[in-house]
Amino acid sequence: MTATRVRKRARPNAMLVTGLVGLTALFVLAVVAPWIWGDRADELGPSVHLGSSGEHWLGTDALGRDLFARTLVATRLTLELAALATAIASIAGTVLGTLIWVSGPRVRAVGLRVVDVMISYPAVILALTIAAILDPGPKACVIAIGVAGCPSFARLTANLAASVAGRDFVATARLLGVPSLRLMRRHILPNIAEPLLVLVSVSFAHSLMALSGLSFLGLGVQLPDYDWGQLLSTGLQSLYTNPAEAVGPAVAIVLAGLSAGFVGDGLAARAASTSGNSAAVKPGSRKASASAPVxxxxxxxxxxxxxxxxxxxxxxxxxxxxxxxxxxxxxxxxxxxxxxxxxxxxxxxxxxxxxxxxxxxxxxxxxxxxxxxxxxxxxxxxxxxxxxxxxxxxxxxxxxxxYQDPSASFNPALRLGGQLTETLRVHLGVSRREARERAVEQLEFVRIVDPEARLRAYPHELSGGMRQRAMIASALLTRPxxxxxxxxxxxxxxxxxxxxxxxxxxxxxxxxxxxxxxxxxxxxxxxxxxxxxxxxxxxxxxxxxxxxxxxxxxxxxxxxxxxxxxxxxxxxxxxxxxxxxxxxxxxxxxxxxxxxxxxxxxxxxxxxxxxxxxxxxxxxxxxxxxxxxxxxxxxxxxxxxxxxxxxxxxxxxxxxxxxxxxxx
Missing domain, CATH: 3.40.50.300 (P-loop containing nucleotide triphosphate hydrolases)
Structure with a gap:
């Protein structure tokens, strides 16, 4: 009896799709809004503090400027600052987590404890402290929010790296003598990218909220520049006379935060749907160790x-x-x-x-x-x-x-050919072409059909038996x-x-x-x-x-x-x-x-x-x-x-x- 494989079409994740559509619309708006509504947003008018009307959807401010246009134009600066803060947090935090993981067990233990202490303090409090030390302004706020977000990325990177480091393909790379930093970049980071991307989307939402909050308090964007937080602060001053003035930036902040949050939750749900101890030492329970058998x-x-x-x-x-x-x-x-x-x-x-x-x-x-x-x-x-x-x-x-488990024998993020030929190229100085020829020869020896095509495939495209044959071929390549x-x-x-x-x-x-x-x-x-x-x-x-x-x-x-x-x-x-x-x-x-x-x-x-x-x-x-x-x-x-x-x-x-x- 032959087995047939049924491929199910992945159902779209509604939350992820909603979030991506929302963020895409916001980024498109950030690009085109200053071109279309820039002049109207800065144009002074005689009618001040007007309520909502057909001509001014959100009314006007104290200088007669159209609030709807100003809210749309503020999208660019708001998203730019949030993206910069997220980039600082993700890049610096990932690098910090990488350095903690590759620095050895003692530095790793101390580093993780320091990161845990930093995470225990609310990010906004840490950002307020940094922003208060630096001069108020968008640069100080971006640095503050970015630094405040680093510990989360550092801890996640270090913990995920520790879990992936026990996989067989990482052990093989260690046996090949791959340096720690290259091991992290080539074999570990690609396999922990998905949870890091989830954290990036969540961090973007947090950064946007925090930056808007700092601008609302007067520590962020300074006049004449403006973002949603600064517009919200100005609008609240007229909350009882013209409540529509605060509606625009408030709704924009909420929609942007929800869109980024939906993307993060959708990515997490997608990862969960696609993803397929040491005993404690009891004091006094261990008897005196016997000497070696005579x-x-x-x-x-x-x-x-x-x-x-x-x-x-x-x-x-x-x-x-x-x-x-x-x-x-x-x-x-x-x-x-x-x-x-x-x-x-x-x-x-x-x-x-x-x-x-x-x-x-x-x-x-x-x-x-x-x-x-x-x-x-x-x-x-x-x-x-x-x-x-x-x-x-x-x-x-x-x-x-x-190794025992053929599904863990190879790095799932790299093609099979590069992994099979790495030892020959790195340690024996064999050319890429000759290394591929030897790999094809060994794959033929282990009876893998169409070895040339298999070298271009990813490990998940092979069955369990074929992956184990490929692992045997990899072990035999150098004639050990x-x-x-x-x-x-x-x-x-x-x-x-x-x-x-x-x-x-x-x-x-x-x-x-x-x-x-x-x-x-x-x-x-x-x-x-x-x-x-x-x-x-x-x-x-x-x-x-x-x-x-x-x-x-x-x-x-x-x-x-x-x-x-x-x-x-x-x-x-x-x-x-x-x-x-x-x-x-x-x-x-x-x-x-x-x-x-x-x-x-x-x-x-x-x-x-x-x-x-x-x-x-x-x-x-x-x-x-x-x-x-x-x-x-x-x-x-x-x-x-x-x-x-x-x-x-x-x-x-x-x-x-x-x-x-x-x-x-």
């Missing part, structure tokens, strides 16, 4: 062709809580190493530490964390300082990343030494999963690229990988070959529990006998409880509360790391780790369809 036996050496070497890696929060605790492994050339474990086990943090892409506030420490390349010095990846161009080039060209695939098939349907896994395997065979593959699916890992790392609560509990895992030869109770909870593809009675003895004929097993929070991990084995074979020593003493063979370790207190571990049986596992079999 290895028993002879530790296996790292091979000479190792691409990634990780020794005693620890990733910590600012408060010292260890999220990843003492992880050690290596990846050889052309080897695919899988990492499995429940959510929160530290799989992605371990991978991102190797790519220097840890979230802000986390720090990595390691005895050794190196990216190796024959003929070059090992690239230390832990605790990076200020990297030079050579280090950034190696990071960008020797590590490729395939290491590819980090962070759950690259989670967001895809099973048929596309199988195709993506086949592409990763083909890339590994074609280029000899080492790969760190992260997944929740043991079936996928055993089918794709050479070796498997099992992580639990930030620690590496077992390392074994994919064949041993596939055959059920796990030693650690947690690994056995994961296997028992994995659906079997064999019919009832045909499953591996050893696994049947532990899980029951065709039954899935449930792992009771859940992993402990990082600040609540016990001093001993973190799996003790969920383990059916727990020993008294498990709760207080860290399990030793037993080296059973090269590339074969287990961290467990059980004297015979090969002994069966009882598990809780769950519902009976059914047969999978062909698509699942193709993946698993």
């Amino acid at each position: 290895a028993t036996g002879t530790d296996h050496s790292v091979p000479d062709d190792a691409v990634l070497v990780v020794s005693d890696l620890r990733v910590r929060r600012p408060d010292g809580t260890a999220l990843v605790d003492g992880v050690t492994f290596h990846i050889g050339a052309a080897e695919i190493v899988g990492v499995v474990g429940e959510s929160g086990s530290g799989k992605s943090l371990t991978a991102m530490a190797a790519a220097r892409l840890l979230p802000g506030g986390l720090r990595a420490e390691a005895h050794a964390l190196e990216l190796r390349n024959p003929g070059a010095e090992p690239l230390a990846l832990a605790a990076p300082g200020r990297d030079g161009a050579a280090v950034r080039r190696r990071l960008a060209t020797e590590i490729g990343i395939v 030494r290491l590819i980090i695939a962070d759950e690259p098939t989670t967001a895809l349907d099973v048929t596309v999963q199988a195709e993506v896994l086949a592409l990763l395997r083909a890339a590994n065979r074609r280029d000899g690229t080492a790969m760190l593959f992260i997944s929740h699916d043991i079936g996928v890992v055993t089918d794709l990988c050479d070796r498997v790392l099992v992580m639990y609560a930030g620690r590496l509990v077992e390392e074994l070959t994919a064949a041993e895992l596939r055959d059920g030869h796990a030693r650690h109770p947690y690994t056995k529990a994961l296997l028992a909870a994995t659906p079997r593809l064999e019919p009832d009675g045909e499953a591996d006998g050893k696994l049947d003895a532990e899980t029951g004929d065709g039954l899935l097993a449930a792992i009771p409880g859940r992993p402990p929070q990082p600040d609540e991990r016990p001093a001993g084995c973190a799996f003790a509360d969920r383990c059916a074979a727990v020993l008294p020593v498990c709760r207080d003493t860290p399990p030793p790391v037993r080296v059973l063979a090269p590339g074969r370790t287990v961290a467990c207190h059980l004297p015979e780790t090969g002994a069966p571990v009882p598990v809780q049986a769950g519902p009976k596992a059914g047969r999978h369809d062909a698509a699942v079999e193709a993946v698993g």
Whole structure:
């Protein structure tokens, strides 16, 4: 059955249309009014303080000038001043928010607190203070209103930038060595433009009202010039003798403010209709951190062709809580190493530490964390300082990343071609034409139809599977030494999963690229990988070959529990006998409880509360790391780790369809 896509025609937003029509009419009036009514607005007449009539719709003022014409002519100066104040607020505030965001965590924290204090004071009060210090006049008022509006833009820019900074395409740009200011201008500002535009329209309405208010108080536009606020002030003096004199500017101010407000509300509604935590540290709840597990036996050496070497890696929060605790492994050339474990086990943090892409506030420490390349010095990846161009080039060209969510893999504001070729052009000095040719070659390799047209497309014009293929092509463009695939098939349907896994395997065979593959699916890992790392609560509990895992030869109770909870593809009675003895004929097993929070991990084995074979020593003493063979370790207190571990049986596992079999 083929799926058909139904495209719904967007219904026009009545509020947005009304606001845009109103503002357009006002701006047209601001352009033409001085030409048409300028002479009449300044012409003195013998009839003063006349009421409304067919000749003078709003009457005349104390000098016999036509008030209707003066109200229309005042539109230009009023809108000019409001636009200038809005421009100052938006530009200066956005720049300030950008500088706060790129200045590092300490400056960012102080800057945001200062901005919050400024926002807590009403903008009009701040504007009055500035206008009182400066000489009264339109220039002082524009500066005052503009400065008063800056904090709102600064806070919105900094907060939105922080939310977008966690997206995968920003992490990729950081890996490419894009400077902070260019990262902000090219990748972040275009993706936060819509809420900023909403704030611009609202700020315009506020600026217009505030400027009119300052002119009304005599601090703004001075005679002989006039704007709506100045006309309103003059009209109120004759409110009881000629009320029509105040009607014109009052209605104009209200209509202009409503039009700008309608535009802001309409943009906000449109954005809402089109748009598709860290746990708190409990004082005293964290038990004393145990020392690193003690290895028993002879530790296996790292091979000479190792691409990634990780020794005693620890990733910590600012408060010292260890999220990843003492992880050690290596990846050889052309080897695919899988990492499995429940959510929160530290799989992605371990991978991102190797790519220097840890979230802000986390720090990595390691005895050794190196990216190796024959003929070059090992690239230390832990605790990076200020990297030079050579280090950034190696990071960008020797590590490729395939992220979990294909919809967040690319910058939605840029065309695909520029994003795919950026690494080649910036770090390898490849010409634009050659870079596009290489991009086309890689897109063909990942089986994307019409690659030339895809390079001209925006990411949202590709399906999820095509975006993931394009991300694989992007990771392969520089022929990296290491590819980090962070759950690259989670967001895809099973048929596309199988195709993506086949592409990763083909890339590994074609280029000899080492790969760190992260997944929740043991079936996928055993089918794709050479070796498997099992992580639990930030620690590496077992390392074994994919064949041993596939055959059920796990030693650690947690690994056995994961296997028992994995659906079997064999019919009832045909499953591996050893696994049947532990899980029951065709039954899935449930792992009771859940992993402990990082600040609540016990001093001993973190799996003790969920383990059916727990020993008294498990709760207080860290399990030793037993080296059973090269590339074969287990961290467990059980004297015979090969002994069966009882598990809780769950519902009976059914047969999978062909698509699942193709993946698993």
